[in-house]
Amino acid sequence: MDTHESTFPLIISVDDHTVEPATVWQDRLPEKYRGTGPRIVRAPVKEMTFLGGRFKPVMGAPGDDGPVGDWWVYEDLRRPLTRLDTAVGYDRDEIRLEVITYEQMRPGSYDVPARLADMDVNHVQSALCFPTFPRFCGQTFTEAKDHELGLLCVRAYNDWMVEEWCGPEAHGRLIPLTLIPLWDPELAAEEVRRNAARGVRAVAFSEIPPYLGLPSVHTDDWDPFLAACDETGTVVAMHIGSSSRMPSTSADAPPAVGSTITFANCCFSMVDWLMSGKFEQFPNLKVMYAEGQIGWIPYILERADVVWEENRGWGGVADKVHRPPSELFTEHVYGCFFDDAFGLRNLDAIGVGNVLYETDYPHSDSTWPKSREVGEAQMGHLEPEVVERIVRRNAIELLGLSDDGLWDGTR
Incomplete structure (x- = not known):
């Protein structure tokens, strides 16, 4: 680990990302599905835009002019690897929406030993990683035509995540986050229990399922899914963009608009959960919002409490939400941040026990390799025991890690 003298605790990041190696599905799918299952093809890009929160790439034909990159091909889907998938190590002005190949990305994006080395540089001990090609909660497989193949793809990803990405080479420093078949809550419950039996304590879910055409x-x-999470202590992890619709204001709004308001879906989602009655129905259920930041939370809790109290006659939740939403938040919800000085100045209105730290490696927003320095600057006013809780202890308790912050599949 980094030997730089520092009293800042070793970081447990609850939101990093993995770029899946090209062989994840080809190595694990039955032979009859390898021609339609996810595979990598190298091809030029014909057109690529990211406006109004929508990413629209068009793959060119072999021999066409244009930059060449590696593309995931799955059924009718053509999805390129881009510089935004793995931007660490590049100057901010060099980070553009462009196609890349595996050789052009930082090896820590997909290679376990290289990832651990980059974590060492960044004062990070352990990390929970969201997917790239499946998207943040497996929407890729939910939107596919063949759900029999989709289920196999979900299980193959989970097997790779547990057995390889978080396998022996990781020495307990990579924490598994698995997917579910979102189209079938009963199958989702089975997958939660299958993975919980091998020590997994986090599952990805959509921040706003109706945006995906789901209930x-x-x-x-x-x-059924929530009951499985409640019974197994599996936290429901929702990343910004896990509804396949990033916040924006108009079809022609530049990406900077959406990047400024990325927290919005988390905000809407949290109100959904607080007013749903699910936290009282499933008392052990925990949810977390990755990359949502935390500065917006105090006002939303204040407003939710007022609405719950003052509008109980017509608000439609009096029969299922029997406690103030702010109380439910304290017991069930975790906000995650990597750069939120305002939120940290208002920590007393959020709750020390409801905040988790992240580095977002290898994305363009990542604080790598300065996550410790960012944390020191923003948490310098806090007592050491509070910093310890935010940077390590809350994650250890939520994710069932060992006391020294490592994942052990037997726990």
């Missing part, structure tokens, strides 16, 4: 959390549809 909302106000229905009973998700109850």
